[in-house]
Amino acid sequence: MGVEDVTDRTVAARAERSRRKVDLAAEVWHSARCGAAGGGSPKPAGTAEGLAVGGKQTKPGAGDRPLGEPRGAAEAPRQSDESLRVGEQRYRALLDALPAYVYSVRIENGRPVSTEHSLGSTAVTGYGPEDYSRDPNLWINMVHPEDRALVREFAARHLEGQNAGPIEHRIIHRDGRVRWVRSVIVPHYDAAGRMQRYDGLIEDVTARKQAEMALRETERIKAIGSLAGGVAQDFNAVLNAIAGNATSIADNTLPQSAAHEAAQHILEAAMHAGDVTKRLMGLARLCETGADTELEAVPVAEVVRNTIRLTESALAARRVSIQFRHPAAEFLALANAAQLLDALTSLFLNAADAMSDGGTIYVDVSQRRTTLPPGVDRTPRRGVFVVIRVRDTGHGIPPELMKRIFEPFFTTRQSRTAFGLGLTVVKNLVKGWGGWVSVRSRPGRGASFRLLIPKADQPVPGPTPPPGRCTVLLADDDAGDAAMMRRVLEGAGHTVMTAAGTEEAVAQHARQGDKIDVTIVDLLLPPGGGKPLVEAILNRDAQAAVIVISGFSREYARLHLPRGAWVFLQKPIEADKLLRTLASLRERRGGPHPDR
Structure with missing residues (x-):
């Protein structure tokens, strides 16, 4: 058995289930209506432009058998009260089980002449049977303007005898909200093969459609984040190679020469590209919107x-x-x-x-x-x-x-x-x-x-802060990176001070340097990079604990910073590595200041 055979059988099975659902709903509805009328003819709820493609509308003639009434019903005795009660119970049970309603359209000479809607239409559309009776075109006017052509074509295909499967489209609820519905039609023919009527089931599927759209959007955001993170990682590796080679060229050519200036331009471009990489990594973090979020x-x-x-x-x-x-x-x-x-x-x-x-x-x-x-x-x-x-x-x-x-x-x-x-x-x-x-x-x-x-x-x-807490000055102008590192450090019990520029960080060190245990410095800290800050700290204390962070390589940092006791971490920063590096520096320095 091939894949196509299985698919065809699955589609056919679904169509058959839809047909049975409509037949059951229509049968219960017609039974309840006829029972409520005492076996007489239910009054047509109104004519309609109908599920038609135009044409003059006519009302059923005096000799027509009312919709849903069994043949010979006029001569049949009135249904018993017990039968009426059972029919009503079946009808109510169906309405309670499905956010749906049934409608029925009577056909003469291949054209719709009347339509009736069940009471369930009020719950789904906000309009009751009397509303459809007063406005025969309400059935199409309530359809979302962008979906009306689809609904008209769906109805026309059924009138032409084609087998059109269920469709899903939007309607405008009476309260103005947009709702999604699923429409199924089952035609009924006489012995000569002429269509006498068709029954339809309109089912509210708004909740399912919203869930599907939300899932697609979430998956799309996750895919974007994954793509951004992967591109940033690969792009960062390429940038490191470009910056490293450009630095080598700049260091081995005469200043103000054409080659030296070209190398400097390459380095400047690499720094700007590094900013894009930072934004991509920040985007990747933001897109982590999984259901496993704590x-x-x-x-x-x-x-x-x-x-x-x-x-x-x-x-x-x-x-x-x-x-x-x-x-x-x-x-x-x-x-x-x-x-x-x-x-x-x-x-x-x-x-x-x-x-x-x-x-x-x-x-x-x-x-x-x-x-x-x-x-x-x-x-x-x-x-x-x-x-x-x-x-x-x-x-x-x-x-x-x-x-x-x-x-x-x-x-x-x-x-x-x-x-x-x-x-x-x-x-x-x-x-x-x-x-x-x-x-x-x-x-x-x-x-x-x-x-x-x-x-x-x-x-x-929250977790109990570990002993040996430190005060950390975090100097990074990238809000996303700074936020991530701050969360990690504060989550481990450390106190974090922040600065988004070199001048601000130098000023904080001048005021509170005796309270700062470790300084984290972004190599590209504006204006002019993090070099002035590192120099100021090491001039004050040659053994100061400094962590230099950058999307560029360690070799690039060494070429642009003074020699000293600073250590290097490559961006994107890993939380565990950051905490291990901080602990190592703390041990080397003999722990935090004694007043903490």
Whole structure:
């Protein structure tokens, strides 16, 4: 048996199951209707443009047998009360079991002349049988405009006697929401082979479609992250080779010669490419939105403060200030602290991009009881959420772009390093915690993003900090790398101070050098690189504990830094290696300062 045979049999089996489902639903519906009418003729619910492709509509003639009435029913005795009760029970059981409804269309001379809908239509579409009776074209008018051609073709094929399988399409619910439905049609013919009627089943499949779309989007984000991480790793290796050879050329040619200047240009280009690599690695971390993410009771205000400390230097360089209205109480959200910090960092930097001439970012945290919007898969649907609001004074988001801002790769920035994935990842992170993101904006009045995250009742006890804690000065302008290292270090019980530039780090060492045990320095720390900071530290203490980090090679770092006791770590930084290196330096120095 070939693959095609199995596929054909599977499709046929599914079609047969759909046919049986419609037949059963129609049979129960017709039985209940006829029983409710006492064996008489049910009144047609209305004529319709119908599932037709045009043509004049006519009402059934006086001699026509009403839809669903058995032949000879006019002479049959009235059904017993017991039969009526059983029919009604079967009808109700069917409606309870399926988010669906049945409709039936009577055909004369190959054209629809009347249509009737079951009571279940109200639950699925918001419209009852009387609505379809008043508006014969409601069945097509409620279909989403982009799907109407598909539905018309589906109906036309059945009227022509073709075997058209089930279709799925969108409708506009009476309350304005877009819903997905699955439509199945089963035709019925007389002895001469003429179509007398067809029964249809409309089933609400919105939940399944939303789950499928969410799964596809999550898998797409994961694939993007995996691709970004792989490209960054490979690209970094190539950059190391380029930078190493360019350095060798520069060191072995006469200054101001053409070859020397060309080598310097290559090194500058490699440094810019290194920035792209950093962003790719940051993107790879952000895209880690798997279902295995460990959720915890996160003190939201504390994470906001940490994010501000990590980003305020970079924001200040762009003339952007940030104001945080501290809540009266600490709110705990059921989320992942590391991912929340990454999400807030992305929102802050996104807000800064919208304020090219500088401005202010306002952040506040609150708590509210609300109901989840459609598309958020969580039970119960109503609950208490922690709300983080991030507002900016930028140019705002044009109305025509509001629906696209969360699309992957959509960006209005012209920079080559703008991937258009920041807001997409933020949305998926928050959705993974059982929350959602909303946005409001008016052109010229800035934008306001709100993260609504489920409230956590009790804090989750964290790990006990190990003995021998250190104070670390972390000097790195890359917010993503700095955030990752800070999480690792603070998670191990160390105290972390941050600086995003050479001058800031040198100033911190001048003020608090006696309290700093270890300094982590990014080789490309602006402005001018990390060399001035390393020199300042080693001039003060030749045996100072310094960890130099870079996407370039160790050899490249050695060529650009003074000799000394510093050690080197290659980016991307591995958490275990960072902690082991820190422990080794601590042992070499005889532990932290005695006052800690």
